Amino acid sequence: MNFTLNVLGTASALPTTERYPSAQVLDVRGRLFMIDCGEGAQMQMRRAGISFLKIEHICLSHIHGDHIFGLFGLLSTMAMLGRTAPLNIYAPGSFRPILQFLLENFGEGFLYEVNFVELTMKEPQLIYENRRTELLAFPLNHRVDTYGFIIREKMPQHNVHKEAIAKYGLSIAEIGALKRGEDVIREEGDETVVIPNSEAAYIPYTPRSYAYCSDTAPFPELAEWVRGVTLLYHEATFPAEMSEMAAKTCHSTTLQAAETALKAGAGRLLVGHYSSRFPSVDFFLDELRSIFPDTELARDMDVIEI
Numbered sequence: 001m002n003f004t005l006n007v008l009g010t011a012s013a014l015p016t017t018e019r020y021p022s023a024q025v026l027d028v029r030g031r032l033f034m035i036d037c038g039e040g041a042q043m044q045m046r047r048a049g050i051s052f053l054k055i056e057h058i059c060l061s062h063i064h065g066d067h068i069f070g071l072f073g074l075l076s077t078m079a080m081l082g083r084t085a086p087l088n089i090y091a092p093g094s095f096r097p098i099l100q101f102l103l104e105n106f107g108e109g110f111l112y113e114v115n116f117v118e119l120t121m122k123e124p125q126l127i128y129e130n131r132r133t134e135l136l137a138f139p140l141n142h143r144v145d146t147y148g149f150i151i152r153e154k155m156p157q158h159n160v161h162k163e164a165i166a167k168y169g170l171s172i173a174e175i176g177a178l179k180r181g182e183d184v185i186r187e188e189g190d191e192t193v194v195i196p197n198s199e200a201a202y203i204p205y206t207p208r209s210y211a212y213c214s215d216t217a218p219f220p221e222l223a224e225w226v227r228g229v230t231l232l233y234h235e236a237t238f239p240a241e242m243s244e245m246a247a248k249t250c251h252s253t254t255l256q257a258a259e260t261a262l263k264a265g266a267g268r269l270l271v272g273h274y275s276s277r278f279p280s281v282d283f284f285l286d287e288l289r290s291i292f293p294d295t296e297l298a299r300d301m302d303v304i305e306i
Helices: 041-048 071-080 093-106 162-168 172-179 240-249 254-264 284-289
Strands: 003-009 023-028 031-037 055-059 087-092 114-119 125-129 133-139 147-153 184-188 191-195 209-213 231-235 268-272 295-297 303-305
Touching (some): 055 133, 071 093, 172 184, 254 284
Parallel strands (some): 055 087
Antiparallel strands (some): 003 023, 125 133
């Protein structure tokens, strides 16, 4: 059951010889969610072996160029490959005229529909769901309208132990109750018999979740909004010593990203969106782990199982 993150780009503002701008693809049980689409994203997708036609959803955090400049080429390539399946794009309202320009000037021959979902929420809100997965968006704290995203599995139905079916002679209705997480209650004469759900059934897997927070300065609500996620991706554009620059540009430092992960009770922390001032960001890791030990630096072309 895939829940796999493909990191395509980790640079902020300027691409470097080692880093492409922000772009990721999350594979959730074979359904692909793209998050941001910086310059060169489709080239990185080819290197990673990710199918252009299997992308069902594109989540754009904001309209700064390092997060959307790869989109024109990607959508055009999808069309040239004969895509017919609809594509959902979730983005701030400021993206609407950009999309209109793209479709009016370069959309001839598109055989697929682009569904634009405008993000306007003030707190986490469900924007898409299927039988097993939910996609939520929430506002971040940046210089323009910016949103983060949570992609998570829904709680699965309980499975019923086969031996419990035989032991208790469970009926179809009772099996259904156990699958819903309920106890089985029977009236046997004057006696009430309870078959505990915890004894007769079990949850087949623990739902996984991924939160994406880039670009943002710290703000109090964020840790609560991403509380308990399995993996938190948080920008760490600057090291701790550049906190004034981070505040001026509405970005975060290493320590601020780690503090958010700690307050949120995240399972793991992954950081990226590094300033091009630093050819190597290896020294970021000591700062991050001083607060949140289970932290990793995202690298272009990383494949991370969640």
